[in-house]
Amino acid sequence: MQTNNPEKQYLLNYSRTELHQLVQDLKIDSYRADQIFKGIYTQLLPDFSGLTTLSKSLRENLDSAAILRSIKQLTETVSPDNETIKFLWQLSDGRKIESVIIYEGSRITFCISSQVGCALDCGFCSTGKMGFLRNLSSGEIVEQVLLMKQRAKLPPTNIVYMGMGEPLLNLKNVLKAAEILSDPEGLAFSRKKITISTSGIAPAILKLADQDVPFSLAVSLNAVFEEKRKTIMPVSTNYPLNTLLENIRYYVKKTGKKITFEYIMIDGFNDTRVDADRLISLTAGIPCKINLIPCNSEDPAYPPSPNKTVKWFADYLHDRGRTATVRLRKGWEIQAACGQLYAKNENEKGTKITFNQIKTA
Template sequence: MDNILDLSLEELKQWMKDNGESEFRAKQVFHWIYKNNQWDFEKMDNLPKGTKEKLIKCFEIDIPQIIEVYKSENDDTHKFLYEYKDGNIIETVVMKYKHGNSICVSTQVGCRMGCKFCASTVEGMVRNLSSGEIIAQILKAQEKIGERISNIVLMGSGEPLDNYENVIKFLSLVNAEYCLNIGQRHITLSTCGIVPKIKELADKDYQITLAISLHAANDELRKTMMPIANKYSINEIIEACKYYISKTNRRITFEYALVKDVNDSAQSAEELVKLLKGILCHVNLIPVNKVRENNFEKSPTNNIKNFSNILIKKGIETTIRREMGSDINAACGQLRRSYLKSKNYLRGV
């Protein structure tokens, strides 16, 4: 049975036409789902009984179940563990700000990129999420918090550009007026640097923010942290970023997780300045999260400030990411992994 959330309005209109229904019924159905949070065809009161019966026979509205909710005591951050109908578990984080609510969504169950500082990848990738399954994370979160989500970050479990087709469709759907109508400039996509897909994304001419998970300014160091560096060099990534900027005129964000005694020295900062000088960009410094499976430690506060100051003095716009939800393991993959381990789902447990 197909998930109706995977369909665009035009696709559902075509289905209606093919099944002897009026095309305008498609917009009615989506209004119920996306505007009224109604996920039961039977309760869509303005649809004829025959239409409902056809929808029930052919489609489901695949909204995951919330199995755990964590609320930070330090800030207004919520983390949800979702379970899909096939039993797979993913996590989603909602961060509430004065300017609106942001959500960090997952694009895959697990991840195969192998980044050393990320818990999502420890057990590898299970499967891709469909466009509708990504949207469903937002729908369920909005229902739970009782407020609208206005900003999206594709920075949860999974590598978005490794699930390219589904993510592209998600971006199209979530931006549509009939769906959640979230503007592209309110969406950030984070990638570890799959160069061909960065270029494909650039050719779409979307107005989303592209964030590059960089974490080192030279290939030798980056290879020790991110296996993808063995396939695509930093120079190739930078060239792809320049192409993205030329096509979209959008500023790139470079994410840099600061690890004690690994990449947090003044020399590393100077190297990063040299790499990024002249590029339309912004650097987001991230105090690394502790992952049990590696020996990485968060850089000391003084090192973080010194690193930031070097970049700023050399003209690189820089911010230090606020550590939201640190008391609830809000970083990628941590809660999912803890939950699965507690249920003896992981290998070797």
């Protein structure tokens, strides 16, 4: 649980329970752990100097042993309508990630990354072109939220793991970060308002069900015919639709929760009546909502469905008993919309995980 300084502990990697143990190891009274935790998450302190509930000598001791920040902001880009802000961050090892604030009426959504790059190489997604460099630590995930909360001046209404990376291939750190963010003694963020998204890592969905994970789940479906899905989402070669949907049915039965299906709409590819009928058939009996997202790819091979097609598709689903919503293309002008996040990491090429590796990731 360290950053680039091996002498200092990165406290955002620590749950409240772990922080109690660390404080004891540092020969500090255990009750101080709660004061430190509250300072980190309710005061958003970047260092220990503002933690005035502690004596100066104790703050100095902590400063010599630990840090509260390891991420540096490189750029901030604001959309023309001022409703989307994209951040480029540099991690302690020099690698880069992006995350996004989205304003929509009274809603403020923080879209956070879970990995540097992504191994799954979905055809329409810019992040996949980076390849996979490494997982983020739980603290690096948490810090994105703290830094964006400082910028937004308001708490988010939703936190979504829909930035860079496949969250279920970094499941341990993703879940730990979500637990830290929802700790009642810290940010106390609603667990139901934290959404973990996946491209379809089917075995991990079973884990979420069996562990009764309290957070929401979204699955990127994007095509309803196997061969089509394989062409845009190679993960479907390893975890075909029938397996994925079988595990989703297990998840909703075991947990009693609804899930969200994300459906990227590509002109002429997956937006016909045949596709809509198949989507209705595949989701029969699954408590869900379907999020329709006009494709934001920079690649001309993946043009977005026209607005009138998206509206027709949504109405068609709704008239046949499905809850379907259309996600606005927030931030597409600044490459901050779904599928557009990309951070160049100089002199380093990411890897693509083979399907055998995905099985054990």
